[in-house]
Amino acid sequence: MAGHPTFPDPDDHGSAPPDHTPRTPGVTVSDTSPAHPPGNAPPLPEAASRLLRDHGVDMPRLRRVLALLADGRWWGADDLVRGTGVAYTLVSSLLKALDEAGELAAESAGRQSRVRLARPSGYAGAACDDLADPVAHLLPRYARAHAELARAVAEGPASDLDLDHVTATAETALRRALFLATRFDLHDRVLLCVGDHDLTSIALTLVCPGARVEVVDIDERVLAHIDALADRLDLRVRTHTADLRLGLPSTVRGVADVVFTDPPYTADGVELFVRRGVEGMADPRRGRVLVAYGASETTPRLAAA
Structure with a gap:
């Protein structure tokens, strides 16, 4: 509209091609369950597997936290909350349990502490499918x-x-x-x-x-x-x-x-x-x-x- 600014970048006209895969109404076909890692992924350490299992059907949300920790970087609890949308109380409980199991390394960063997995390679199977973000592509x-x-x-x-x-x-x-x-x-x-x-x-x-x-x-x-x-x-x-x-x-x-x-x-x-x-x-x-x-x-x- 004339006289009013608009802010998309004008050179970006790309979009993903449409998915024309035939669908049967009411039926979803998938090779792997979104709640579990692919079949060839290594199993998670017993402490982590037990934590996820005990969390019940909402387990995939905690798996997001493990997936971030598995990248080998140092993470503060607040950063994990922002990165996953999982409640701070649950993130803190997960970190405490992992620490008690000897799965975490910690360091001080100013007035905050940060953690990372002591053996990140053991968590290669932490990643899982997630719901599509409706606006990320925009x-x-x-x-x-x-x-x-x-x-x-x-x-x-x-x-x-x-x-x-x-x-x-x-x-x-x-x-x-x-x-x-x-x-x-x-x-x-x-x-x-x-x-x-x-x-x-x-x-x-x-x-x-x-x-x-x-x-x-x-x-x-x-x-x-x-x-x-x-x-x-x-x-x-x-x-x-x-x-x-x-x-x-x-x-x-x-x-x-x-x-x-x-x-x-x-x-x-x-x-x-x-x-x-x-x-x-x-x-x-x-x-x-x-x-x-x-x-x-x-x-x-x-x-x-």
């Missing part, structure tokens, strides 16, 4: 958008724990935007962000300049930051201050084609933010409400509530 085309988002996150206001803020990384914001922009037709349509500490509004309009975004938030620092970014980057984003407990501003009721919210992770918080999102929809039959919600393996009751 990320390289949006390096400039990622750089803008990294700057925006770094310059943004500090998290307010009273508002249940947890800052998203620039890559997370970009991934959300790419999912929205590829899953939905948002050109000249309205996305309503119910709360936007994570800058989803900025990320989306960087990758899809034809979209229009309305942001509702109680934190005026967040809104001022979004306003400044939208002005600097010439993005179609408008902000509105509101306490959602008191209602949705009249200016954004019934205007949205798609609603996105990353609510406080409580049952009451999710209900409130989703309810306000539905109030903002132009046509609930044809629109969509997307809720970003994550609960770690260690807090299943939170998700159940």
Whole structure:
């Protein structure tokens, strides 16, 4: 759209060829089980095998941690969490068990400790198949958008724990935007962000300049930051201050084609933010409400509530 920047690299038009392999509906054919290494891979040490087996059906997630450790590099627990998405408590428990079994070497790096496998060659069978990443193939085309988002996150206001803020990384914001922009037709349509500490509004309009975004938030620092970014980057984003407990501003009721919210992770918080999102929809039959919600393996009751 004229007058608005777009950030994919213009020379990148490549894409993987389509997979035309015949499929039988309801049937998946695979030579190996995704929960296990290929048949010719060496078995894992007994301590590691026992840990995985005792973890139950969710074992492939712990196997991701072992696969990273098996590359021979030094790893901090936080790095393993970021690299796998496995809960910190589980990563720590795995490292403790491996250490007690004599499978780890450790070193100090400043105020942090790092570990690696003492015998990484024994874990050659740790790698396993994984689910496809829905947007990974798009990320390289949006390096400039990622750089803008990294700057925006770094310059943004500090998290307010009273508002249940947890800052998203620039890559997370970009991934959300790419999912929205590829899953939905948002050109000249309205996305309503119910709360936007994570800058989803900025990320989306960087990758899809034809979209229009309305942001509702109680934190005026967040809104001022979004306003400044939208002005600097010439993005179609408008902000509105509101306490959602008191209602949705009249200016954004019934205007949205798609609603996105990353609510406080409580049952009451999710209900409130989703309810306000539905109030903002132009046509609930044809629109969509997307809720970003994550609960770690260690807090299943939170998700159940």
